[in-house]
Amino acid sequence: MNGPGDRQDWLEILRRDRETPAPEAAMARVATRLGIDTTSAASLPRGRPATAAKLGGAHIAGMLAAAFIAGGATGMLLQARLGRDRGARIASVHAPMPPAESTERSGATPAAPASPSAVDSRPSVASRPPPAATPATIVAAARNQQTQLDAERALLDGARGALVSGDSDAALRALDRHARTFRRPLLAEEHDALLVQALVRAGRYDEARARAEALRHKFPQSLLLPAVDAALASIP
Amino acid sequence: MQARAPAVRSEFGTVFREHFSYVWNSLRHFGVHASDLEDLTHEVFLRVHERFDECDQSRPLRPWLFAFAYRVAAAHRRLARHRVEVIGAGVDPVADAPPADELLVRREERQVALQILEDIELDRRAVFILHEIDGFPIPEVAGALRIPVATAYSRLRLARRDCAAAVRRLRLARGVR
Numbered sequence: 108m109n110g111p112g113d114r115q116d117w118l119e120i121l122r123r124d125r126e127t128p129a130p131e132a133a134m135a136r137v138a139t140r141l142g143i144d145t146t147s148a149a150s151l152p153r154g155r156p157a158t159a160a161k162l163g164g165a166h167i168a169g170m171l172a173a174a175f176i177a178g179g180a181t182g183m184l185l186q187a188r189l190g191r192d193r194g195a196r197i198a199s200v201h202a203p204m205p206p207a208e209s210t211e212r213s214g215a216t217p218a219a220p221a222s223p224s225a226v227d228s229r230p231s232v233a234s235r236p237p238p239a240a241t242p243a244t245i246v247a248a249a250r251n252q253q254t255q256l257d258a259e260r261a262l263l264d265g266a267r268g269a270l271v272s273g274d275s276d277a278a279l280r281a282l283d284r285h286a287r288t289f290r291r292p293l294l295a296e297e298h299d300a301l302l303v304q305a306l307v308r309a310g311r312y313d314e315a316r317a318r319a320e321a322l323r324h325k326f327p328q329s330l331l332l333p334a335v336d337a338a339l340a341s342i343p
Numbered sequence: 344m345q346a347r348a349p350a351v352r353s354e355f356g357t358v359f360r361e362h363f364s365y366v367w368n369s370l371r372h373f374g375v376h377a378s379d380l381e382d383l384t385h386e387v388f389l390r391v392h393e394r395f396d397e398c399d400q401s402r403p404l405r406p407w408l409f410a411f412a413y414r415v416a417a418a419h420r421r422l423a424r425h426r427v428e429v430i431g432a433g434v435d436p437v438a439d440a441p442p443a444d445e446l447l448v449r450r451e452e453r454q455v456a457l458q459i460l461e462d463i464e465l466d467r468r469a470v471f472i473l474h475e476i477d478g479f480p481i482p483e484v485a486g487a488l489r490i491p492v493a494t495a496y497s498r499l500r501l502a503r504r505d506c507a508a509a510v511r512r513l514r515l516a517r518g519v520r
Contacts, residue, residue: 117456121372121476124453129367129384137385138364141392143356272422273378 214316259285259294266301275308300331304338312342354445355395358404359388365405366412373416374461383419387411406479406487413469413488420465429492455513462509467502475502 138144262285269277282302285292292298299322307317319335326332360412366387369382375383390411398407404414473484486494 116452117459118475120453120456121472124456125365125368125370125372125472125476127364129364133367133381133384134360134363137381137388138359140385141359141388143359271382273376273382317347 206223256293258296259289259292261283263294263297263301266305270301270305270308273308275305278305279309296326296329296331297324300329300335303335307338307342315339315342349484355392357389358395362408363388366408369409369412369472372457372460373413373420373465373468375416375419379419382398383415387415390415403479403483405477406473406483409469409473410487411457411488417465458513459509461510463502463505467482467498467505470498470518471502471506473481474499474501 140342185341262281266278266285269275269281278301282298282305285294285298299318303315303322306312306318316339319339322329322335323332329335363384367384370380370383370387372378387408394411398404415444460468460472469488470481470484471477474481475489479487481495481499482492485492488495490498
C-alpha cells in the first residue's frame with residue numbers, strides 16, 4: 108500500500124482477510140455445541156443452549172447455555188423462595204423489621220429479611236403483648252422483602268448479561284457488589300452459580316472449582332448445579 | 344446442497360465445515376468482539392439450521408449465510424452493553440509467518456483496510472462486503488439481504504462515500520495528500 112487507502116490495495120487485503128481460517132479449536136467447540144461430528148458427514152444439530160443443556164450431554168452446554176439456564180432457574184427458585192418465606196414474614200411482625208443491612212450503592216433500599224434465629228431469640232409470645240399482625244404490617248414486610256429481591260435480581264441480571272456478552276470482569280464486579288451489598292442474600296444460590304461461571308470465563312479455574320464445591324455443599328439440591336457443572340466441564 | 348429430506352442433516356454438517364471460517368470472518372468484519380465470535384458463530388449456525396430447508400439451491404450459498412451473520416451481528420450491536428471492537432484486532436494469522444519486518448508492514452496495511460471497513464455503517468457495510476469484496480452481483484446481494492435492488496444500490500453508493508471519507512481521514516492523519 109503506497110499510502111493509506113489505495114482502493115485496490117485495501118480491497119485486496121480485505122479479500123485475503125475474509126479467507127483467514129477461523130481458529131480450529133473454536134470450530135471444534137462450536138461443532139460440539141451443535142452436535143456436529145467433525146470427523147464424518149453425520150451431524151445432529153442441536154437446539155438452542157437451554158435445550159442443549161437439558162439434554163444433559165457433557166459437552167453440549169457451553170457458557171452461554173449455563174448462563175441461560177441460570178436465568179431460567181432463577182425464576183423457579185424465586186417462586187419457591189417467596190413461598191417458603193411467607194411464614195417468616197408473618198413471624199417478623201413480632202418485632203420491628205431489622206435495619207437494612209446493605210451498604211447500598213445502587214440506589215435501591217433493600218431490607219434484610221427476618222432471620223429465623225432472630226425470631227427464636229426474642230421473648231416468648233406469652234411474655235409479650237399480642238403481636239400487631241395487621242394486614243398493613245404484613246404487606247409492608249412483604250414489600251420490604253420484594254424490594255430486596257428486586258435489588259438483588261437487578262444486580263444478578265447485570266452480572267448475567269455481562270457474562271453472556273463475554274465480559275467476565277464486569278460480571279465479577281456485579282457479583283462482588285451483590286455480595287458486599289447483601290450479607291444475607293435471598294438469591295445466594297444464583298449469586299454463587301453465576302460466580303462459578305464468571306470465574307471459569309475469566310480463566311480463574313481453581314477458584315471456580317472451589318466455589319463450585321462450596322455451592323454443592325451448601326445447596327446439594329440446587330437446581331443450578333447442572334449449569335455449574337456445565338461451566339466446569341468447559342474448562343480446557 | 345442438494346436434496347433436502349434425509350440428507351439435510353449431513354448436508355448441514357458439510358456446510359458447517361466448509362463455511363465456518365466464512366461466517367466467522369463475516370461476523371468479525373461486522374465488528375463483533377473477538378471474545379463473542381464463538382458464541383455468535385454458534386448462534387448463526389443455529390439459525391441456519393432452523394431455516395436450512397428454505398435455502399434456495401439455485402443461488403450461491405455464501406450470500407445466504409452472510410445474511411444470517413449480518414442479522415445476528417446487527418442484533419448484537421443493538422445491545423448497548425456489547426463493546427464494538429476495531430475489527431481484526433488480535434486475530435493475526437500465524438500460518439506461514441513472514442519475517443518480522445514484513446509482518447509489521449502487512450499488519451499495518453491490514454489494520455488500515457479494516458479501519459476503513461469499520462467506518463462504513465453496518466447495513467451499508469453488508470452490501471459493500473458482499474458486492475465489492477466477495478464479488479456477488481447486486482441483485483444477488485439484494486435477494487440475500489431481502490432488500491429491494493434499488494436500496495442495495497443506494498447502500499452501495501453510500502458505503503463507497505463512507506469509504507472515501509474514511510480514506511480522507513486516514514490520509515490526513517498520516518499527513519499524506
